[in-house]
Amino acid sequence: MGSLNTLTVRQAVDHLEQGACSSEELVRDLLSARTALDGTIQGYLQMDGERALAEARHADADRKKGRRGRLLGVPLAVKDILNVTGQACRCGSRILDGYTAPYDATAIARLRAEGAIFVGRTNMDEFGMGSSTENSAFGPTRNPWNSACVPGGSSGGSAAVVAADMALAALGSDTGGSVRQPAAFCGCTGLKPSYGRVSRYGLVAYASSLDQIGPLTKDVDDAALLLGVMAGPDPRDSSSVEALVEDYAAACGSDLKGMKLGLPRDYFVKGLEPAVEAAIRAAIERCRELGAEVVEVSLPHTSVAIPTYYIVATAEASANLARFDGVRYGFRAEGAEDVLEVYAKTRAQGFGPEVKRRIILGTYVLSGGYHDAYYVRAQKVRTLIRRDFEDAFKTCDAILAPVAPTAAYRLGEKMADPLQMYLGDIFTVPASLAGICGLSVPCGFTPAGLPVGLQVLGPAFGESRVLRVGSAYQKSTDWHRRRPALAAEGGR
Amino acid sequence: MKYLTTIGLEVHVQLKTRSKMFCGCPTGPGAPPNTQVCPVCLGYPGTLPVMNGEAIRLTVMTGLMLGCAISPYSKFDRKNYFYPDMPKNYQISQFDKPLCLGGSVEIDAGGGAVKAVRLTRIHLEEDVGKCIHQARRSGVDFNRAGVPLMEIVTEPDMETPDEAFAFLLALKQMLLYLGVSDCNLEEGNLRCDVNCSVRPEGQAELGTKVEIKNMNTFKGVHVALQYELDRQLEAVRTGERIVQETRRWEPEAGATAPMRSKEQAHDYRYFPEPDLMPVVLPPAQVEAWRAALPELPRQKRERFAAQYGIPEYDARVLAAQKAVADYFDEAARGASNPKLISNWVMTEMLRRLAEREMDIRDCKVTPAALRELAALAEIQAINSNTAKEVFAILFEQGGDPAAVVRERGWGQNSDGDAIGALADRVIAENAKSADDYRRGKEAALKFLIGQVMRLSQGKANPQMATEKLVQRLGRPGGTG
Ligand SMILES: [Zn+2]
Numbered sequence: 001m002g003s004l005n006t007l008t009v010r011q012a013v014d015h016l017e018q019g020a021c022s023s024e025e026l027v028r029d030l031l032s033a034r035t036a037l038d039g040t041i042q043g044y045l046q047m048d049g050e051r052a053l054a055e056a057r058h059a060d061a062d063r064k065k066g067r068r069g070r071l072l073g074v075p076l077a078v079k080d081i082l083n084v085t086g087q088a089c090r091c092g093s094r095i096l097d098g099y100t101a102p103y104d105a106t107a108i109a110r111l112r113a114e115g116a117i118f119v120g121r122t123n124m125d126e127f128g129m130g131s132s133t134e135n136s137a138f139g140p141t142r143n144p145w146n147s148a149c150v151p152g153g154s155s156g157g158s159a160a161v162v163a164a165d166m167a168l169a170a171l172g173s174d175t176g177g178s179v180r181q182p183a184a185f186c187g188c189t190g191l192k193p194s195y196g197r198v199s200r201y202g203l204v205a206y207a208s209s210l211d212q213i214g215p216l217t218k219d220v221d222d223a224a225l226l227l228g229v230m231a232g233p234d235p236r237d238s239s240s241v242e243a244l245v246e247d248y249a250a251a252c253g254s255d256l257k258g259m260k261l262g263l264p265r266d267y268f269v270k271g272l273e274p275a276v277e278a279a280i281r282a283a284i285e286r287c288r289e290l291g292a293e294v295v296e297v298s299l300p301h302t303s304v305a306i307p308t309y310y311i312v313a314t315a316e317a318s319a320n321l322a323r324f325d326g327v328r329y330g331f332r333a334e335g336a337e338d339v340l341e342v343y344a345k346t347r348a349q350g351f352g353p354e355v356k357r358r359i360i361l362g363t364y365v366l367s368g369g370y371h372d373a374y375y376v377r378a379q380k381v382r383t384l385i386r387r388d389f390e391d392a393f394k395t396c397d398a399i400l401a402p403v404a405p406t407a408a409y410r411l412g413e414k415m416a417d418p419l420q421m422y423l424g425d426i427f428t429v430p431a432s433l434a435g436i437c438g439l440s441v442p443c444g445f446t447p448a449g450l451p452v453g454l455q456v457l458g459p460a461f462g463e464s465r466v467l468r469v470g471s472a473y474q475k476s477t478d479w480h481r482r483r484p485a486l487a488a489e490g491g492r
Numbered sequence: 493m494k495y496l497t498t499i500g501l502e503v504h505v506q507l508k509t510r511s512k513m514f515c516g517c518p519t520g521p522g523a524p525p526n527t528q529v530c531p532v533c534l535g536y537p538g539t540l541p542v543m544n545g546e547a548i549r550l551t552v553m554t555g556l557m558l559g560c561a562i563s564p565y566s567k568f569d570r571k572n573y574f575y576p577d578m579p580k581n582y583q584i585s586q587f588d589k590p591l592c593l594g595g596s597v598e599i600d601a602g603g604g605a606v607k608a609v610r611l612t613r614i615h616l617e618e619d620v621g622k623c624i625h626q627a628r629r630s631g632v633d634f635n636r637a638g639v640p641l642m643e644i645v646t647e648p649d650m651e652t653p654d655e656a657f658a659f660l661l662a663l664k665q666m667l668l669y670l671g672v673s674d675c676n677l678e679e680g681n682l683r684c685d686v687n688c689s690v691r692p693e694g695q696a697e698l699g700t701k702v703e704i705k706n707m708n709t710f711k712g713v714h715v716a717l718q719y720e721l722d723r724q725l726e727a728v729r730t731g732e733r734i735v736q737e738t739r740r741w742e743p744e745a746g747a748t749a750p751m752r753s754k755e756q757a758h759d760y761r762y763f764p765e766p767d768l769m770p771v772v773l774p775p776a777q778v779e780a781w782r783a784a785l786p787e788l789p790r791q792k793r794e795r796f797a798a799q800y801g802i803p804e805y806d807a808r809v810l811a812a813q814k815a816v817a818d819y820f821d822e823a824a825r826g827a828s829n830p831k832l833i834s835n836w837v838m839t840e841m842l843r844r845l846a847e848r849e850m851d852i853r854d855c856k857v858t859p860a861a862l863r864e865l866a867a868l869a870e871i872q873a874i875n876s877n878t879a880k881e882v883f884a885i886l887f888e889q890g891g892d893p894a895a896v897v898r899e900r901g902w903g904q905n906s907d908g909d910a911i912g913a914l915a916d917r918v919i920a921e922n923a924k925s926a927d928d929y930r931r932g933k934e935a936a937l938k939f940l941i942g943q944v945m946r947l948s949q950g951k952a953n954p955q956m957a958t959e960k961l962v963q964r965l966g967r968p969g970g971t972g
Contacts, residue, residue, distance in 0.1 A: 083538045096537065103531055105538060204537040208766035237540050238769050316766060319570050322581035323535045327632065339576055339630075366572070366761035375763060 004029040006165045006483075009074055009222040016063070016073050023056035023063075023073030026168075027119060030075055033166045034120075037486065042141050043151070043161035045080050046088060047120030055117040062115070070229060072115030077170035079158050080121045081128060082213065083202040084108050091204050092124040092136040092154075095324045095350030097331040105202020106237065107171065107213045107230040114229050120167070122157030126352045127321065128175050128206040130154050131424050133182070134415055135354045142411070143186060144484040145450055149408040152182030158216045159186035163484060169217040169226060175207050176309050177403070177428025179214040180440035184403035184453020187442045189470070189480060190216045191223040192428075194460040195435035196241035198227070199234030205320040207313035208239075210432045219480050220441060220470040224248035227463060243461040251464035252471035257291035259469065262396030266302040267427055273406040279444030279452040280402050283473065287400065290472050297392040297399065301385045305430040306422055308385065310358075311365050311378035312433070318362030324350065357418065386434040393459045398469050402427050403453035407446045431457050439466040442479035451479070494693040495728065497721045499656050499686065500648035501713075503663060504641045505673045506619065506681040507550045512638040513618045514541030514584070519640075521679045525624070525633035533638035535579030540767050547640035548591065548771060550672040551616045553781055554642060555592030557670050557788060560614060562778050566591045568616075568765040573758050576630070577621040579637050587762040590615035591771065597646075597666065599658040609659050610647040617641050636680075642672070648687065648698060653717035656686070660710045669788060669814045683708045688717060690724045690734075699724075700734040704741055704748055716741040720748050792817050800830035809838055815852045816842070823859035832866040840883050856890035857883065865893040872953055878902045905951040908960070911944065914952065915960040918943040929965055937961065 004026045007015065015021045031049045038044055052075065059073035078084060081091045083101035090096040104112060112118075125135035133141045133156025141156045143149040144164035151160040155172030159182035162170050172179040174192035183190025192214045203213050215226040231245045263284065268277065288294055326332035326346030333345035351359070365374035392399060404424055414421040431438045436459055443454035454473070458466040474480050512519055515532035532539040555562055569587035592614035601607035619641045621634040644663065650656045664675045664682065674681050684707050689699035704720060707713045720739070727734055738757075739748040787795070789811045796807035796817075810820045820837050824830040841862075845852055857865075865886070869879040874897055882896050897903055905911065918940055919926045929936035937958070944957040 089537065091537070099537070101538075102536065103539075201540050202538040205767075236542060238542055238767060239540075315763060318761075319572055319580075319582045319763070322572065322574065323537070323579065325574065325576075325581060327576050328534060328579065329536070343574055363761065366763055368759045368761075371761070371763075 002029060002032075005033040005168070007168055008218045009071070009169045009225055012074055012168050013071065023059040023075070023117070024053060026073070027052050027056040027075050027117075030119065030166060030168075033164070034161075037144075037164050037166055038161075040142060040147050040486065041144055041160050041164055041166070042139060043122055043157045043164065043166060044077070044120045045090070045092070045123050045136075045138055045157065052117065052119035055119075059115055059117060067115070069113070069115030070225070071111060074116050075119040075168060076111065076116050077120050077122050077158060077161050077167035078108070078118050079155050079170065079172045080124050081173055081204045081206075082108060082171060083204070084118050087118070087121060089121075089204065090137075091128070092126040092138065093324075093351065093355070094137045095331045095346070096329075097350075099330045101202075103202065105213075106199035106234045108202060110230050111226070116229075120161075122155070122161055122167075122170055122172075124157055125154035125178075126355050127204070127317070128154040128173060128178055128211075129317070129354050129358050131177070131181060131421055132409075132411075132414065133157060134411060135352055137352055140411055143408045143450070144486050145187060146408070146448070147486070148410050149450065150185065150411055152185030152404075152408060154178040154182075155190075155216060156182045156185075159183050159188055159190065162186070162188045162216050162218060164486060165483065169215055169222050171226075172214055172216050173203055173206075174212050174214050174428075174432065175210045175313060176432045177425045179216060180403050180428050180438055180453070180455060181425070183216055183440040184442075184451065184455075185408040187451030187453075187479070187482060187484070188216055188218060189220055189223050189442070189474075190214060190440040190453075191227060191463070191466075192431070192438045193227060193231065193463055194241075194437040196239050197243070197437070197461060197463065198230045199232075199237040199240045201234055201236040205316075207316040208320060209316060210309075210313060220439070220467055220474050221249065221252050223439070224252050224467045224471070227467075231463075241461070246464045248463060248467055251467045253468050254472050254475045255291050256287055256469060256472050259292045259398070259465075260396040261287055261292045261294050261469070262297035262392055262399040263294060264297050264299045264302070264392070264399055264401055266299045267401045271405050271423075272402060273446070275446040276402055276405065276407060276452050279446075280400070280454060283443040283454045284400055286476060287469065287473060290476060292469075294400075295396055297396055299385075299388040299392060299430060301381065301388050302426070302430055304381050305385055305433060306426055308378045308381045309425070309429040309433060310361065310422060311374050312382060314358045314362030315366050315375050315378075316362070318359050318366065321351075321355065321359055326350075354418070382433050385430050388430070389434045389436055389457075389459070393462075397458075398462070398465050399457040400469075401455045401457065403440045403455040404428070407448070407450035407452055427455060434460075436460050437463050437466055439470045441470045441473060442482070443473075443477070444479055445482075451482075495690045495725055496693055497651055497688065497690050497725075498648045498698050499650040499653075499688045499717060501644075501646045501650070501656060501659060501687070502685040503644045503646075503660070504683045505554075505644065505667060505675070506679075507547050507640040507642055508671065508673050509544055509546045509550065509640055511544060513544050513547050513616075513640040514638055517638065521676075523635055525631070525635065528635040529637070533579060534634055535581075541584060541765075543768055543771075544640060547616055549781060550640075551591050551614060551642045552773065552778065553670055553785065554644075554667065554672050555595060555614050556778070556782050556785055557666060558592075558595035558597060558611060558614070560592035560595030560611060562773060563589060563591055563593060564775070565589065565770055565772055567770040568768045569762045570765050571617075572761045575620070576632050577623050577634075577637070579621065579634060583618060583620065584765055584768070585617035586615035589770075597659060597662050599655060599662045601655060601658065607649075607655070609649045609655075612645040612647055614642060614644050617643060648689075653714045653721070656717055657710055657714045660684070660713060664710075665789070665813060670786065677709055680708055684713060686713055686717060686720075688720055688724070690721060690728055692728075699728075700736050702734065702736070703738045705738055705751065707741060712741060712743065715746070716748060719746065723748070789817075796820070800824050800834070802831055802834045806831075806834045806838060810834060813852075819852050819855075819859055823862045827863045828867060829870055832870060833863060836862055836866055836883070840880065844887055856888070857886045858890070861886055861891070861893055868893055868897065872904055872906065872955070873897070874902055874904050875950070875954065877950075878904070903951065904953050905948055906953040906956055908956065911948070911952050911956050912960045912964075914944050914947050915957065915964055918947065919961070919964055926965060937965075
């Protein structure tokens with residue numbers, strides 16, 4: 001067929017069910033798209049074509065035998081931070097060289113149970129630490145809309161392969177914006193579920209109290225479909241929550257009648273790129289036309305969210321990454337004389353500079369004498385930020401906001417100044433700290449031709465609401481259907 | 493000047509759960525290295541801990557038994573430090589919200605005095621693996637990593653190595669009573685860190701604290717404390733400053749040696765474990781567990797005295813160890829004279845067990861057999877010396893006492909006619925002694941009884957022999 005790679009997941013499911021194509025054909029088209037494009041984009045770290053084809057043929061055979069499954073034979077790309085049995089799982093780091101996952105993450109197991117196959121591993125900032133995918137030990141991924149620009153991060157590989165039609169959909173993980181921001185930069189749809197909605201078991205931990213697995217897709221309906229499969233409590237993750245898993249596909253309607261949408265005045269401030277603001281304002285107008293009432297809300301602690309995030313996340317990371325010591329798995333440095341040297345050399349050679357920076361920062365904020373001033377205080381501020389949202393959701397059903405203050409920037413532009421890079425997360429980090437859900441949908445382009453993302457935030461376990469807003473918006477716009485020229489070329 | 497010594501203990505107890513604290517791996521000892529492991533207890537990337545509810549229950553039951561306050565809200569924390577035996581390079585422990593607070597353990601303070609040693613807290617944490625050092629390389633066995641450990645921390649309430657030893661014995665006894673741990677010292681089920689200090693008499697605040705880490709025998713604690721307190725006393729007498737430090741006991745040298753000073757102490761950077769939810773214990777749950785507490789030594793003591801009519805002292809000895817108490821309880825239940833059972837257990841049984849360093853649970857004399865043996869002696873089917881011999885045989889071989897007596901022809905002769913005939917013969921053969929008795933010489937009767945016993949090869953019922961002799965000699969001798 002030649003262009004099955006451009007399908008959405010739901011279209012692919014329909015094709016497969018109607019016998020319009022086979023899983024093997026789908027995978028073949030993905031492999032050719034990758035061959036054509038990924039030399040430039042570098043979205044995948046690994047893709048075992050033969051194995052992917054074998055699994056696709058297996059799914060096709062299963063279908064002939066009468067097996068059904070919501071995702072039978074659907075190929076998915078997976079961020080390099082999720083454990084998939086038998087696959088490498090390097091988290092964009094040298095320190096996990098040689099590690100092969102001995103088990104499936106719960107989200108993977110649930111998708112697999114519905115017949116999904118996992119065809120490739122996508123690039124990322126090392127251990128999720130970064131906003132541009134430039135912190136990958138294996139080189140940066142490039143933005144399909146402009147290869148001189150970053151794809152965002154840390155799930156930059158996942159966003160890029162979806163945007164460039166090298167995948168139907170991908171899994172990412174979001175700790176402070178790592179699904180939403182690359183989705184915005186690459187012009188695809190990204191969902192960060194509420195904390196506890198999707199099991200974290202098998203997701204390599206960066207900041208345990210913030211991490212969530214989320215889908216990066218071509219539209220909101222696909223995000224709803226994948227969330228529906230992955231969501232729900234898991235006995236292997238004590239932080240997963242019993243809260244009702246709703247019918248997310250059914251939530252995806254086409255109007256916003258009766259909905260109240262909040263605009264946080266604290267998000268429309270200096271530093272917001274005018275082209276981004278214009279696109280967001282236009283999207284808000286469109287929501288109004290779809291029947292929503294728009295009200296102003298206040299999130300007064302927004303300005304302290306970044307420092308709070310960098311204390312909480314790095315503190316947890318300093319402990320979470322302690323296990324990478326060269327003793328049991330992964331990379332071990334040569335030439336160590338004793339166990340302390342094994343640790344020191346392995347970690348010095350195995351981790352990149354941003355990871356080291358955050359481990360040191362996290363160790364510092366937890367250390368004796370500083371613990372109360374930093375960590376304890378950050379937890380208190382976190383409570384205030386959570387309350388900001390609780391208060392806001394008393395007067396609105398969902399919040400509309402930009403995903404990031406700017407569109408994608410050029411590679412190298414912010415690498416020299418980590419603080420500038422951190423500030424780019426200002427609109428995504430508060431929702432992470434509050435544990436609420438957030439959706440990023442394409443809502444326009446800058447004059448330079450780079451995508452802009454609209455963020456829809458909902459209360460904890462209010463995924464149905466954000467999906468409803470995103471879906472209605474997408475049904476009346478076509479931003480999400482636009483494809484970068486690069487991808488169009490590759491589709492030949 | 494006189495000096496006071498102060499001792500506190502931190503005891504780590506391996507809980508008797510079927511699976512580890514955060515995964516489903518088994519906890520049994522003796523498996524080949526790294527065969528009781530999984531991605532969770534090896535700290536593989538992406539894995540998460542899931543709390544073993546049984547470990548919580550056992551810790552709370554221990555707290556209830558020792559009179560602790562049970563925290564309605566408690567949480568787990570990460571204790572950060574690098575060591576090869578630690579799969580995650582942090583240990584999941586409890587920092588500021590332990591499961592149990594306060595409580596005490598009564599110890600025998602010598603001379604029959606009882607002293608209460610107060611507890612600070614009891615918390616739950618995971619064990620680490622074990623480093624195995626070979627000639628040119630080292631390995632780690634993670635079978636023990638993630639096994640639940642309960643840490644019991646005392647106040648500095650003990651004053652002598654003897655008291656510390658008594659505390660450990662008393663604690664072990666209580667833990668065995670509750671069945672929360674096997675308390676097997678060889679397998680490292682009970683390990684402790686010892687804190688001690690000295691100060692001049694009259695000084696209120698404690699002296700500089702020295703910690704001795706990782707003791708795994710009670711005797712070791714005793715000798716290490718003796719050494720360390722002597723060292724400290726010697727130091728203060730000669731004006732040397734004692735530094736706050738951690739030391740290790742070196743059994744070969746018979747001395748403690750410095751490990752690290754306060755300046756080198758770890759900064760564990762505790763913070764709440766984000767992967768586990770806080771433990772919230774509703775009062776109804778705690779009360780249900782309290783109601784399920786087994787009978788404890790003190791209650792057992794009181795019941796034994798009341799139910800079996802045995803003296804207070806006997807009841808205390810029998811109730812001291814759960815296994816002995818259970819044995820006695822079973823043997824005494826349905827016995828016509830429980831006091832006799834108590835005598836057997838407290839004398840013959842405990843003596844022989846001590847000689848062999850045996851556990852009563854491994855004893856071949858079943859409670860039913862002991863009850864039968866006591867009954868045989870009571871109805872005088874055998875005399876008391878024979879009974880002891882039968883016990884000795886049962887102790888070695890087990891079996892049924894009546895069968896032992898029958899097989900060896902040891903039954904006591906209570907046939908009146910036969911014993912009467914023997915009495916006649918003895919009086920005829922010992923006319924002088926018979927006359928002596930008639931003249932009031934009491935000792936002569938004992939001699940005559942002895943002769944009847946000799947002729948019967950010891951089987952004659954001594955009381956019946958006495959009766960028959962007195963009947964025949966005409967008048968009672970002596971005043972009895
Ligand atoms: Zn395990």
